[in-house]
Each structure stands twice: as structure tokens, then as C-alpha cells.
Amino acid sequence: MVTKRLLKDLPEDADLRRADSLAREIFSDVANKWALLIIEALGEGTLRFSGLRNEVEGISHKMLTQNLRMLERNGLVDRKVYPTVPPRVEYTLTESGQGLRATVDALCGWTHRHLGHIEDARRRFDA
Amino acid sequence: MVTKRLLKDLPEDADLRRADSLAREIFSDVANKWALLIIEALGEGTLRFSGLRNEVEGISHKMLTQNLRMLERNGLVDRKVYPTVPPRVEYTLTESGQGLRATVDALCGWTHRHLGHIEDARRRFDA
DNA sequence: CTGGATCCAGCTCGATACTG
DNA sequence: CAGTATCGAGCTGGATCCAG
Numbered sequence: 001m002v003t004k005r006l007l008k009d010l011p012e013d014a015d016l017r018r019a020d021s022l023a024r025e026i027f028s029d030v031a032n033k034w035a036l037l038i039i040e041a042l043g044e045g046t047l048r049f050s051g052l053r054n055e056v057e058g059i060s061h062k063m064l065t066q067n068l069r070m071l072e073r074n075g076l077v078d079r080k081v082y083p084t085v086p087p088r089v090e091y092t093l094t095e096s097g098q099g100l101r102a103t104v105d106a107l108c109g110w111t112h113r114h115l116g117h118i119e120d121a122r123r124r125f126d127a
Numbered sequence: 128m129v130t131k132r133l134l135k136d137l138p139e140d141a142d143l144r145r146a147d148s149l150a151r152e153i154f155s156d157v158a159n160k161w162a163l164l165i166i167e168a169l170g171e172g173t174l175r176f177s178g179l180r181n182e183v184e185g186i187s188h189k190m191l192t193q194n195l196r197m198l199e200r201n202g203l204v205d206r207k208v209y210p211t212v213p214p215r216v217e218y219t220l221t222e223s224g225q226g227l228r229a230t231v232d233a234l235c236g237w238t239h240r241h242l243g244h245i246e247d248a249r250r251r252f253d254a
Numbered sequence: 255c256t257g258g259a260t261c262c263a264g265c266t267c268g269a270t271a272c273t274g
Numbered sequence: 275c276a277g278t279a280t281c282g283a284g285c286t287g288g289a290t291c292c293a294g
Contacts, residue, residue, distance in 0.1 A: 007239050023238050026245055031160045049276055060268055065277065075248025086275040096241045103237055106230040111150050112134050114223045118153055121202025176256055187288055192257060213255040
């Protein structure tokens with residue numbers, strides 16, 4: 001077996017199975033369109049719920065709350081509630097969130113650089 | 128409006144809308160668990176269909192073919208068929224695929240480094 | 255071995271309505 | 275404004291069968 005494991009350089013001890021399973025879970029959480037777009041949007045700075053709805057084009061109310069909860073649970077975004085009326089809630093990337101943001105930026109950069117290649121490849125494939 | 132756009136440093140010309148829409152499409156294609164895991168697996172080198180099924184734990188026959196077609200269409204993997212019997216098909220990352228792989232590796236690295244943080248954050252959140 | 259096609263249970267997601 | 279709850283249409287994805 002070469003890999004089958006997501007994390008490759010961990011010791012073969014008893015915790016390995018648990019760590020790898022956690023890693024897969026995180027991977028599934030994070031490797032989704034909306035989560036990445038939210039992180040990208042928060043990369044610009046703190047945003048409120050309504051601000052995020054504007055920045056992340058096409059996201060529904062439900063998907064936004066759902067993904068925000070997930071990101072908060074994983075410690076990637078910080079949720080700050082001001083007990084005013086009407087309520088005001090601010091979302092900010094945490095330090096680990098910033099780290100993730102760097103890789104999301106890399107993904108955006110890659111996408112940008114390969115737009116042409118991909119368009120060509122598609123044309124070729126569809127023919 | 129600050130962003131709303133996935134790609135930020137493109138000129139505001141007529142092609143912008145099209146390019147950004149393509150970028151979003153690519154982003155949705157690629158930002159999915161199975162695609163990333165397949166790319167990660169192919170990072171080790173060329174693999175056959177059955178090899179991929181072994182390397183990418185838990186993927187179904189259908190998801191594997193589906194994602195491979197998508198990756199091929201976008202020019203990220205190369206599909207080489209040997210007209211033998213039984214057939215032999217090899218999948219390899221293309222050059223753009225290699226580029227994407229680098230960012231997937233970064234994501235894996237990030238996951239690895241933040242396992243602890245995330246576990247803690249979850250415990251805190253779930254309480 | 256690779257992979258297309260079909261079936262359908264289960265989940266996702268958007269719409270809507272309601273609360274503090 | 276932010277968030278929860280509910281409902282249902284539609285999509286997803288696994289299982290299975292067939293074919294080259």
C-alpha cells in the first residue's frame with residue numbers, strides 16, 4: 001500500500017487511525033465551494049452576516065448560516081455578537097482561518113492562471 | 128462593491144463576466160472532496176482505474192469515473208488507453224494538474240498542522 | 255478491466271414563514 | 275438584522291447489471 005492515507009508522515013501508532021479520520025472529516029468540510037468562497041470573502045476583512053450575503057454571490061441564507069456554523073465549529077472563523085437591537089454579528093477569520101485562506105488564495109491564483117488552458121482543454125474534449 | 132468577483136485583477140472589459148463565470152465553474156468542479164483526493168493520489172504518479180479505486184479510500188465506481196471525466200475535460204488529468212484485452216487505462220496528472228496538486232498539497236499540509244487546533248475548537252464549540 | 259446505464263433511497267438546498 | 279424551523283422538489287450517489 002502506497003498511501004490510502006491522507007496524512008503521510010505520521011507515526012504508525014494507535015492514534016494514527018483517529019487522526020487520519022479527523023483529517024478526512026476536515027477535508028470534506030473545507031473542500032466545498034461555499035466554505036472556500038466564504039473564507040475568500042472574509043480574507044478582505046471582517047464582515048457581517050448581510051455583508052457576506054452580498055460578497056458571496058449566489059449563496060442562500062441557509063447555506064451561509066450552515067457553513068458559518070461549520071467554520072466556527074472548526075475554529076476557522078470567529079463570531080462576535082453585539083447585544084444591540086437590531087442585533088449585529090461580525091465574522092472574522094481566526095489565525096488558522098488565515099492560514100487556510102492562503103491556500104484558498106493559491107487555488108484562486110491557479111484558477112486564474114489556467115483559465116485559458118482549461119477553456120482549450122474543454123473545447124478539445126467536447127469535440 | 129468590494130469584490131463579489133472571484134478573480135479580482137482582471138480588466139473591467141466585456142470578457143470579464145465570461146471569465147469570472149468560467150472561474151466559478153472551475154472552482155465548483157475542483158472544490159470537491161473526491162476531485163482533490165484523486166489529484167492527491169495521482170500526485171504519486173500514474174495510476175490505473177483500479178489503482179485509483181484502491182488509493183482513494185471509500186470512493187465508489189460511479190464517483191471515480193464521473194470525477195475522472197470531469198478532470199480530463201478540464202485538462203487536469205491525461206487518460207491513456209491501451210487497446211489490449213482486457214483494457215488497460217492509465218491516468219496521469221497533466222502539467223496544469225501538477226500545478227493544482229501543489230495547492231492540494233498545501234491544503235493537506237494545512238490540515239495536518241491544524242489538527243490539534245481544530246480538535247480543540249470543536250470541543251469548545253460543542254460545549 | 256474499464257465504464258456506461260438504470261434505479262431509487264436519502265440527502266441537499268432553496269423558499270418560506272416565524273422569532274427575538 | 276440575524277437566526278431557526280419546516281417542507282418538498284430535485285439532485286446525488288451507491289448498488290447493480292450489462293457490454294466491449
